[in-house]
Amino acid sequence: MPIMPDISTHGWWLDWSLLIISMVTLLVGILSFALIILALIYFRQSKNPTPTRHLSGWITRLIILDISMIIFDIIIAVFSTWGWAETILKSEESLEAKHGEALTVNVTGRQFFWAFDYAGGDKAFGTADDFTLGNDLVVEKDRLVVLNMTSGDTIHSFFVPHLRVKYDVIPGRTTRVWFVPKKAGEYPVLCTELCGLGHYKMLSNVRVLEPDDFDSWLDSRTVTLSENPGPLRSGGPGQSQTVHVSDSKDGSLGARADRNVGVTPRSQ
Amino acid sequence: MAAHAAAVHHAEMGWIRTYIFSTDHKMIAKQYLLNGLFFALFGGIIALVFRSHLAMPEQELLNPARYNAYVTMHGTLMIFWVAMPILLGFFGNLTIPLMIGARDMAFPLLNMMSYWTFFISSVVIMASFFVPGGPFSGGWTAYAPLSANTELTGVNWGINLWAVGLALEFTAVLMGGINFIVTPFVLRARGMSLMRLPIVVWMVVIASLLFMMSVGPLIAGTFMLLFDKNVGTHFYLVSADKVGDPLLWQHLFWFFGHPEVYVILIPGLGVISEIFPAAARKPLHGYKHIIFWTIFAGILSFMVWAHHMFIAGLNPLAAVGFSITTIIISVPFLVIVVAMGLTLWGGSLRFNAAFLYAFFAYVIFIVGGLTGLQLGATVADIQLHETYFVVAHFHYVIFASVILSTFAAVQWWFPKMFGRLMNEGVAKVHAISTFFLFNIVFTPMFILGFAGYTRRYASYDHIPLLQGYAWLNDFVSIAGVLLILVQFLFVFNFFYSMIAGKRATANPWEATTMEWSAPSPPPHLNWGDTIPVVERDPYEYAPEVPSNGADYEPQGRLMTMR
Amino acid sequence: MAHAQAHSLEHVEPTNIGPPKLGMWLFLSGEVVLFGGVIMTIVLFRISFPGWKEASEHTNPIIGSVNTFNLLTSSMLVALAHKMSATGNHGLSKLCILGCLAFGILFLVLKWAIEWPVEIMKGYTIHEGPFWQLYYAATGLHAVHVLIGLIAFTVILILYMGKWRPNFTLEATALYWHFVDIVWLFLWPLFYLS
Structure with a gap:
């Protein structure tokens, strides 16, 4: 196939x-x-x-x-x-019993980018060391990842073909998917629910890191992000849609997110 | 004598009452057909434009907003302005009174109003192409936050016109539907018991019932959508302090949407099972089985709607239940398909063009049904939902039931509409080329679906992941353009035969049902000075005791009035 | 004409229900599904939104109940009108239709001229959450049905004043009117009594 x-x-x-x-x-x-x-x-x-x-x-x-x-x-x-x-019917408890403690990431879909909220080093949301990545989901190899997903505007769908994950992202609701990546590398994320004129450009990345790399990555985040203005998620719908992005391997991710946001309706 | 009476009648009524505001079911059927065919051509050309854009996105044939709008309008027009008027409006109006031996519909005036309401709805939906912002661009399913908020798509009047046009179209079909259900129950000729009704009449009745029983919630839902968009309510919209439910629209839409699939499928199957016995020269196999299993499938179709929402936030446990009902619904369709196949088995097949169309519809429908079974499996949706696999699946179902069986029906009943025969040779070339091109277009889409090609993308060129199959997608685009161009053969054949086709006798196909006892074309009020009387079952081909040397027994005969 | 005669002579009528009545029942079944969708939506929002009960205490149960009485009475009157008309008692029949019209108009006046303005002045507009938007949408849709029924009755009454005698028209409109009444019997507890 x-x-x-x-x-x-x-x-x-x-x-x-x-x-x-x-x-x-x-x-x-x-x-x-x-x-x-x-x-x-x-x-x-x-x-x-x-x-x-x-x-x-x-x-x-x-x-x-x-x-x-x-x-x-x-x-x-x-x-x-x-x-x-x-797959879908597994409860979080049974998954954690099998795979160990989960890395929880809050995902927000917006026209036309994905934002990923991390709890930071203390593993609790709503604290000072929370940080947000735009269009770049960084996860650890062989570790359970649980994504709590919601949308800031319309329905999107989070699809990672390599990870066999697809689920709709709905405003006003939280949907959950999980996966355990087995192989390090970069894998594309597609949006599979028509969400407006930039739908086809709503691309993102899942970056699977080796455990050591992931730990050092997380440490570097926690140190450098002391001036983080707060997670994206705290802003309610309709408020500012700026994504705070500073981390990426080539420093261009922020620009990429902006470019995607910048797709504005062309007048007919 | 009959023709003379009809001519007098026409003269009495004048040109406008005969051709425009006619209450004659045959004229209304023709109006529905022409209106539907116009939109079929228009919807096809829209597809041609956006597939050309996909083949060469760097040419910027369409901008992304227009691309979404064209994809949306292709779906909307093909389902609501092609399938509905042709499969119900045309099939129902043309066949029901002629086949049951009535002179017209039970409510001719309502029938006329039905068509003209439909016409107004056509004008409304066409107007949406010319308003600022362009036509609606949120997908033909109009999933809620996108369709209920102008800011999300940049389309304002397009949405309003879409919703109003849809509501008008539903009203038109409801008016027609009342006629299609009442007429076969109360205006049957003497001897025409319910179990002697030709199968296509049964199918139109069941389809109309399904439509009536399912459309109400969506009409309410459409008005809620208009409220959300224009008044600022929060039925579907979610904002910081006010909570609607985006999934409510999906439930309302698919509660209608799945029965709707059968509304536009069942009459098509009816036409196929009408033509198969005549082509095979033997009775329809399992007439009663087909009727009862269709009714069963119709009832079951109200319990499967959430299979469109397996990964859309539906409770995953409920998804299992809906998956099982979906898989069960394959049983009735297996019986129907097998009964059709057994009608051919042991027959003496005449390969005329109408049979070719019907046969290709049958083959394509089987593929559509089987792949539907795949999609009915919850687990398959994780990989296949909203990909080209789904696109290919529903085109296999709908192209068979709507497009090909319409071609079959037009070819078959053309004498009863215009008194002439359509050209067999052109029709055969058209049927065969359409069949092969259709498969060339849509079979690769199954593969693209597995490969992760998501539908409704204005371009795939910027996604490295999908580049391995880019050549296949381009191939689909080119074949798709050819498929649409080939349809002009049919357009040519239709109008050419209408003017200069061979004159038809009353029964050119040696078929049994009652409409072939009437002259071609039947006069106003169909039967002139005679009364149709039905004497036997509808498909008495290859009778055991052949009367007057023919290999078929007409279902009834015409008695002269005192 | 000969054709018209032939039309009535030749067909068998296997049921006791004539075509128009069957058509009317079909139309009403479509309406049942329409309101079924609305009522299911109400139930869904009621289950999923906790503020429902609190909001529903701000409707006016007195007006709601009086309106229930209005519709039930007018429904009874229209049934009587049909009966009278069938037995040839046309004077009384017209009177019953007039009474039905009066109660129907009272319903609309209470609803649109008193109840809604008062609620809007209190601040309970259509923007005040799930309860109020459904309240306005559902009772509004129902009130439009009432209005259509009233227009039909007015036309019947005007024609009835002349030589015209209603037979099936009155019965069909009465069926419709009873249906509108029944819908109200579902909406009344959902909005006023919860």
């Missing part, structure tokens, strides 16, 4: 459920088309001038097809629900 390589721990469930469901569907499809083509060849007028009014044999028993369809349905339902139970 032309699907992105998987770098999460739960993606396995999703990929296999999807593969099995797709294969079963494909099989049914091929079978039906084989029968249909057979019908076209064998029952064309020149080959079969007198139609058979009453069909006989097992093929006419709709009940057999009902039962086989129900079996087919059960296969799909079982694998679908199984995969769902292993």
Whole structure:
């Protein structure tokens, strides 16, 4: 399948459920088309001038097809629900029991950028060392990440193809996704819910760091951000939409966020 | 004699009452058809423009705002201004009175008002292209905060006109729907019991019922949307101190939206099952099964709406329930599809153009149904929701049921509209090229969906992640442009045959149902001085005891009045 | 004309319900779903927003209850009018329609001329949260239905004064009127008694 390589721990469930469901569907499809083509060849007028009014044999028993369809349905339902139970339905407690303490990041989607609020070194939100990154989510390899997501204006959707994560981001509500990245690197984030004219440019990055790198990164943040004016999240909707961005590997992220924000409606 | 009476009648009523404000169901059917085909062409050209833009975004054919607006209007027009008028307005008006042996609809005046309300709604939606800010650009599903707040899209009047046009269109279909339901129940010819009704009549009745039972909440929702946008209420909008619920719109929309999918699917299936027996020269397999399972699917369609919202903030446990009802709904459609297939099995197939259209619709619908099953699995939505996979899936469903079965129906009932036959050769070329180009356009989209191609992006060139499949997306754009250009064959064939097609006899297809007993085209009030009387089931092909040498028995005959 | 006669002669009517009545019932079923959507929205907001109960204490239950009485009475009168008209007692029938009109107009006056202005003056406008916006939207939609019914009754009464005799028209409008009445019986507890 032309699907992105998987770098999460739960993606396995999703990929296999999807593969099995797709294969079963494909099989049914091929079978039906084989029968249909057979019908076209064998029952064309020149080959079969007198139609058979009453069909006989097992093929006419709709009940057999009902039962086989129900079996087919059960296969799909079982694998679908199984995969769902292993991903979306997991509670935070059971995840922390399995993967250890989570890194919690608050995500805010806005036209047309993502803001990521970190709790900083003390692991508590609403304190002085909180900081916000624009369009750059930095996480630690092999550590559970829980994202609490909300939106500042309209509905967005947070999609990381490599991490097998997609969930809508809704104003006035908080939605939650989780993942455990297995591989360091940079992975793109797409917005998958139409959110206005800059929708297609609402791109972002997930940067997965090795544990050592992540710790030193976090330390550097905590030290340099003493003059942080406060997390973005404290500003209610409709207030200032400035993102405080100072950290990035090439120093251009702030400019990138600004460019995305700068997409303004062109008059017709 | 009959033709003479009709001519007198027309002369009595004058040109305007005959062709413009007509109460004759056949004329209203033609009006609906032409209006729908106009929008089909228009919506197709919109698609042509935005697909051209996607193929070469650096040319700036459209700016992002216009791109979103065109994508939105393509969806809106194709569902509400093409599918609804053709599948209900055209199929229902043309077939119901002729097939049940009535002289007109139960409420001819209401019927006329229905069309003209629809016409006003068409004017309203077209006007949205010319107001400042352009047409609505929040997606045809109009998810709430984006559609309820001008600041988010920069579109103001476009949204108002979209909502008002939609409300008018719903009113028009409701008026028509009352006719489509009442007429088959009260104006059937003698001998036409309910279980002898041709399948397409049943399908239009069920579709109209589904529409009536589901549209109310969305009408209320549309007004709430207008309130939020223009009065400043907070039904859907969220601000610092006032809390609405953005998901409310999605619930209201999809509670209507899923039955709506069947409203525009079922009549299409009806046309296919109307043409299959005549092409195979044997009775429709499992007539009663098809009807009862369609009713079951209709009832079930009210319990599946949230499968559009699996990852939209719906309770994940509720998602499991909706996933299971969605998967169950495949059972009725399997039975229907298999019954159609068994109609062909053992038959003596005549490959005329109408059959080709219907057959291609059938094949494409099977793909659409199976991929729908994939999307019904909750887990698949994490990767596939809002990607091109979804786009491909619903085009496979809707192109089959709306576009191809419309072609089939026009080809099939053209004699009953204009008294002429459409050109078979051109129609066959059109059918085959449309079928192949359609598959070339939309099969790659399944792959693009898996690859992470998100829908409604004005450009993909700036995303390094997706560059591996950029060539495929360009290929889709080019094939898509060809697919739309090929449709002009149909436009040509339609108007050419209308003027210069071969004159049709009363029953050119040797079909059984009642409309083929009437002359082509039927006069005003259909039956002249005769009364139709129904004597047997609708699809009596290959009778055991053939009468007068034919391989079919007409469903009924015309008795002369005293 | 011959055709028109043929039209009435040839078809079978398998049910006792004539076409217009069946059409009316279908129309009403569409209306049921419309108001069903509105009422479901009310229930949803009521469950999810804690300020609902507090806000609902500021409506005027006296006007609400008097209006319930108005609609029920006019509904009864219109049923009587239909009965009278069917038995040929046209004078009394017209009187009943007039009474129905009076109670209906009283309903609208209480609603639009007294209740709403008072509430708006108190500051409970449509912008004051989920309760008030739904209150105005739902009772407003219902009041528009009342207005449409009143216009229909006025037209019937004017025609009735002349030679015209209502048979099905009155019955259909009465069906509609009862429906409007029933909708109010749902809205009344939701907004005034909670």
